[in-house]
Amino acid sequence: MSEQKPIAQQIEERFSALLLGLELAKQLSLCEPNEDQPAFATDSDGRQLLMVEKVARRDKKLNQSSHQSFLDQLQDRIQDEILIRLDDRLQDTEHLYNKLLGVHENLPDILDVMSVRAASIGRLEPLVATVSWLSTDLIKMINMPKYRRTNSKGKVIPVDNLRVALSFLGLENLKMVIPSLVFRRWIPQITDPYPSIKTRLWEQAIGTGLACKKIAQVCQLDEGHAFTLGMFHEVGKLVLTRLYFRLFDEVVRDAVHEAHEARMKEEHSALTELTPSGTGLLAIYDKYAASVSSRLIKRMDFRRVCIAPAMEEFAANLPVREMSPMGKVLRQGDAYNKYRMLKTYRLINMDEAKMYLRDLMMPAGALSLLKATDLRHLNLTFDEDQEAS
Template sequence: MSFSPLEQLFIDNLIGVDPNQKKLRYSQKLAQQQNHRPMLDIERKAMEARQSDANAKSMFLDFTQAHLHDEVAQEMLQRLSSIEVISSSLFDLGPGFPALLDALSAKAVTLNQLDPLISGIDWLTEDILRLINSPRYRSKIGSANLVKDVKTALRFLGIESLQSLVPVYAFRRCIPHSTEPFVQFKTKIWDYSLATAIAAKKIAEEQGHNAFVAFCAALFQTLGHMVVIRNYLRSYKQVKLNEQMRAQDARDVELIDALEILDADAGFLSSGIEEFAAIISADLVSRWQLKRMPLAGILDQLADGTAYQSGMDLTRILLQANCFVQVKFLLNDNKLAMEDAVRYLEQVEIHTALRKVLSQTDLRKLQFE
């Protein structure tokens, strides 16, 4: 898929793309055609012959970075063509997680029905017990004793809280531990994903649609972003290491110095997210084989680039939530003019009344917190 101008601006800002620098881009055609080869000395000499001494070093750095990313494009294509590699790029939520999501979407679900489903997911049990034994909840419970039984913890939380907690805890587990050199990515993707989920839930409530499904669709739409950044960083690290070893063998001091300076490229990562992220999110969620929730259909439409007017009701809600949050974040960072913001909001029918409702909604934290 290709991003709209708003989405492209938002992702570039999310990652930290410098608008004043030439942007390296992922090219699938190049990735399919590129053959691995060492940098040719003749290419370097031809380039340096056209440059003054003052520009030669900078030009050589650009050349080296571009060459690295020719190789990275091929490595990423191989990685992201494998659903096994994609799945292993995220925390394993366990085979019981999809059934729990389905159960939470049912209108008549009870805590007795949820207890065995939650108890069968070790990481979720740990997170829930950690929450219920935190000072904030201990004061509400009115007991000095730690809660050790998840069934007791569920009774204190209630179903409505669990409908927010379960997907949010799952998403949080999937955030990479390290995204260096893009150190702000972890925080920003969390803030954005939570904000869109809360906004989508609010819009669904206003329009009379399933708020839990809207919340989950908005939250899990960025799973692919995390898969892409992890595999890009792994690919770049491996390709760079291979080139460093070749340079060491050739005793190429200039190339060794250049490789030492270079780091992963924000523009290339942005275009990789544009190329792969939405499709990966849809594929991952489809593998959950949910029986009650139409998450796969919503994310398929998002990956296909379905126009707002042509989408299902819940797809349109997701597009509205995305637009509102992207506009809000860009305005806060002074990266978007107000007249452009209004135009983008109007395109997805976020008119004055809905804009007011969303503006009065706290998009930074869950309501029960």
């Protein structure tokens, strides 16, 4: 009988599976499967099979098994080549930062300006204006039914001016709104055949950001820095996701060309059946994601938003007791949000949750505060007397 994995490893693997799809995560969270088999072979309507049908089905199954074995071998070869090329591409941090992630040159300055005590909308506006998509998204956001203003007669006041949009949101809200809009912009849009990746990566980022913000509040640390750290701590997964799907297409295309040139009809046909490997992508996440996030956050070269050292500690997987205060916030916020996401999808029980969270050294009062916190929405707050202009 195999030795049971530590609870933290079980939960991390289950959470990783959730990124690919709920059904896969459910399989990992189940107890022993039911291995009872029927005493005799039956078809889909329960009719007992004749011997000739049994033989025919057996032969079909063997042929399918042989073909699947061939596909599995090809998949392994494709994955090996992807890893070789991935190792090479990951060496170029500038390409990852500027091309794959697409960080605007003024983004670090925008976040830095918001974090200083003398921050003002006047200092922020010209920087935000240089990022055209961000300006557009902020104005669109303010005109959403949830946020738009009305005059004394109940008539909607449309906003088409960046200064007005920034003023209405206010600096404290913008410390959450801007990092979240940036992260959403970075999320890959094509992840077939795993469409849930986009949703889960967003839930992971926003939830960790909000959890870190609350824990930082308890610890009397900078809540804006903590939110940005939690929001950005998985940028490595965004880059790796883009890179993996591009490399899969590239490697398969090259393999198809080689098979065509060599007139290997069976291999040529089989290659067209392959799809990106979910387990292959998860293995890449596990090996590279945290370190790539650390490199990219360091590359942002913040002057005021002091989050790079904490991300470096997280990537090094230091024990909680050896981490800096902000490093602990990230470790705690990341783990707590994973617990909450698994709980939402009924993939963790209370005994598992207690064991998983027990060693995190959560500060006094943090768990009760987090329990009452919505980790899926920003829940912005506005002053009642705030003017729209």
